[in-house]
Structures are given as C-alpha cells and as structure tokens.
Amino acid sequence: MKKVVTLGQFIVKKQEDFPYATGELSNLLSALRLASKIVSREVNKAGLVDDIRGASGVTNIQGETQMKLDDYANMEFINSMMAQEEICGMASEEDDDIIVFDTEEGHNGKYVLLIDPLDGSSNINVNVSIGTIFSIYRRVSPVGTKAVLEDFFQKGREQVAAGYVVYGSSTMMVFTTGNGVNGFTYDSSIGTFCLSHPNMQMPVDGSIYSVNEGNYRYFSDGVKKYIKYCQEEDEGRPYAARYIGSLVADFHRNLIKGGIYFYPASGMSPKGKLRLLYENNPLAFIAEQAGGMATDGRQAILDLQPTELHERCPLFIGSKNMVEKVHEFIALYDGDA
Numbered sequence: 001m002k003k004v005v006t007l008g009q010f011i012v013k014k015q016e017d018f019p020y021a022t023g024e025l026s027n028l029l030s031a032l033r034l035a036s037k038i039v040s041r042e043v044n045k046a047g048l049v050d051d052i053r054g055a056s057g058v059t060n061i062q063g064e065t066q067m068k069l070d071d072y073a074n075m076e077f078i079n080s081m082m083a084q085e086e087i088c089g090m091a092s093e094e095d096d097d098i099i100v101f102d103t104e105e106g107h108n109g110k111y112v113l114l115i116d117p118l119d120g121s122s123n124i125n126v127n128v129s130i131g132t133i134f135s136i137y138r139r140v141s142p143v144g145t146k147a148v149l150e151d152f153f154q155k156g157r158e159q160v161a162a163g164y165v166v167y168g169s170s171t172m173m174v175f176t177t178g179n180g181v182n183g184f185t186y187d188s189s190i191g192t193f194c195l196s197h198p199n200m201q202m203p204v205d206g207s208i209y210s211v212n213e214g215n216y217r218y219f220s221d222g223v224k225k226y227i228k229y230c231q232e233e234d235e236g237r238p239y240a241a242r243y244i245g246s247l248v249a250d251f252h253r254n255l256i257k258g259g260i261y262f263y264p265a266s267g268m269s270p271k272g273k274l275r276l277l278y279e280n281n282p283l284a285f286i287a288e289q290a291g292g293m294a295t296d297g298r299q300a301i302l303d304l305q306p307t308e309l310h311e312r313c314p315l316f317i318g319s320k321n322m323v324e325k326v327h328e329f330i331a332l333y334d335g336d337a
C-alpha cells in the first residue's frame with residue numbers, strides 16, 4: 001500500500017532538513033492549515049447558511065448573527081495568527097490598514113503574514129470554487145518592536161513562504177517555502193490534508209488562456225493581438241478559453257494542465273484589478289518555483305517594489321512559453337508605454 005504523507009508530517013520532515021530551523025515557520029504553516037480546515041467547513045455549508053438557515057448579516061434562531069463568508073474567513077485567519085507568537089503583524093485584503101499585534105502579549109516574532117482570506121468574491125454565493133492566498137515574509141524592523149509598514153513593503157522575491165487553498169470539488173492546499181511546490185488534498189473523512197501533488201511542475205507550454213474577455217475593447221493593442229493569436233488556427237491553436245473568475249482556481253488549473261492567466265491593465269482599470277501584495281506576489285512565487293513565470297507584462301512580479309498596501313498591478317502568469325509569447329506582443333504593439 002502506498003504510504004500516505006500528511007501535511008503535518010511533511011512540515012515536520014521539512015523542518016528536520018534545515019538543521020538550524022527553529023520551528024517558527026512550521027508553527028505558522030500548521031496554524032494556517034488548521035484555519036483553512038475551518039474555513040473549508042464553512043465554505044462547504046455556505047448554501048445552507050444563506051438559503052436555509054437565514055441570510056448573512058441577519059440574526060438566526062439562536063440569536064447569533066450570520067457572518068458573510070469573506071468576513072468569517074478573515075476573522076478566522078486573524079484569530080489563528082493572533083494565537084501565534086511568531087507573527088508580529090498581518091495585512092488582509094479585508095482590512096484597510098495593517099494589523100499590528102501586541103508585543104506585550106508576546107507577539108515578538110520575526111514574521112509578517114499577508115492574506116486574501118477569500119478570493120473570488122463574486123463566486124462565493126454561487127457554489128463556484130474560491131480560494132485563500134497567503135504570503136509570509138521575515139520582518140525588516142527589529143524583533144521585539146511593533147510591526148511597521150516597511151515589513152510589508154518588501155519585494156515578492158523576499159517571500160519566505162507562500163501558498164493558497166482552493167475550495168473546489170475538493171479542498172487543496174498548495175504552498176512553497178522556496179524549495180519547490182507541493183499540493184495537499186483535504187480528506188474530510190479523517191480531517192487531514194494528504195500529500196497528493198508532490199513537487200508540482202507547471203508545463204512549459206499549454207493550450208488554455210484565461211482572461212475576462214468581456215473587457216477586450218479596453219485592452220491594449222498588444223493584449224488584443226495576443227488574444228487573437230490564441231484564437232488563430234495554427235500550431236496547436238486555437239487554445240481553449242477557460243475563465244472561472246476565481247484567480248486561485250484559474251491559476252490552479254493552469255498550474256496542473258499548463259496555460260496562461262492574465263488580468264491586464266485596461267482603459268477601465270489602468271493598473272489592472274489584482275493586488276500585488278497578497279494576490280500577485282504569492283502566486284508569482286509559486287509559479288516560479290514550479291517552473292512557470294509571472295510578470296506585469298514587462299517585468300517579473302517578484303521584482304516589483306511595493307509602495308502601497310492595497311496596490312494593484314497587471315498580472316500575466318502561467319506556463320513560461322506562453323508568458324514569453326504575450327511579452328513579444330506587448331513589446332511589439334505597446335512599445336514602452
């Protein structure tokens with residue numbers, strides 16, 4: 001019988017591979033694992049909560065107020081990190097400012113966490129896959145002091161770990177600590193994430209393109225021409241168009257099958273839609289670790305210097321040859337703009 005490796009065992013094993021590891025990162029990953037299980041449970045009964053047991057935001061029969069699922073996930077991840085002394089602060093898509101943990105309560109740790117607790121908001125109430133995206137950095141401010149903004153404004157290249165959880169036909173956690181990418185599928189019958197996708201590699205080429213083509217008229221000439229290229233009949237094209245509208249789910253499929261996801265700048269949103277710090281950077285780290293590529297159309301996402309907590313930037317992410325191809329079109333038709 002094949003030996004099952006649980007996420008817990010995997011984390012312990014990886015820690016043993018680093019002789020001077022203190023176990024702090026392992027603790028953090030374990031806390032994220034637990035919070036993900038709780039969020040997964042709530043996501044699975046989302047339909048029940050909204051349609052049968054009363055709508056979000058209203059008081060249920062026990063006098064408890066139902067929370068919107070994205071608020072619930074945010075609260076769950078914040079609470080789970082508050083219990084971890086390794087973390088000195090957090091940033092979340094759901095909160096305008098950074099969350100600074102109290103040093104007097106022992107939060108002197110060396111890490112900060114950035115998170116999109118429940119991405120794919122338009123899909124939450126319609127039973128379509130959604131996800132959590134997270135990113136961990138070593139702080140730049142001195143340990144023992146309160147976390148500051150600079151701890152969060154680091155280039156993606158500095159990430160210590162990054163991952164996502166996709167709540168799909170099954171729940172999966174995929175993450176990297178800079179030494180390859182591994183995927184774990186949640187077996188709800190035993191309450192455990194099991195290693196199902198060791199050492200994930202993104203195919204160098206693919207035949208799927210994922211973009212919200214409804215915005216086509218607002219895209220640059222380079223992006224428009226690339227979309228037409230995807231649709232031409234030649235050398236394995238036309239590609240299949242697949243767009244779920246949940247970044248994690250679209251990325252996850254392309255990671256496994258090969259493909260490209262892009263959310264470009266457009267006349268409507270000059271910097272695209274997606275957030276650099278807790279959407280693009282973590283997925284870019286995973287993509288590169290799996291042999292894929294992620295850019296803003298010209299430059300590697302991981303080399304961009306953040307200047308704002310919730311800043312947006314265009315994203316082209318996926319199979320290396322496909323991202324390089326879209327670059328050719330952008331360079332040719334959009335010049336230096």
Ligand code: AHM
Binds near residue numbers: 093
């Ligand atoms: P959100 O953080 O509000 O959920 O927005 C991010 C999501 C991504 O998951 C998805 O790929 C994209 O927005 C879809 O946007 P659009 O509906 O404009 O295509």
Ligand code: MG
Binds near residue numbers: 093119
């Ligand atoms: Mg989001």
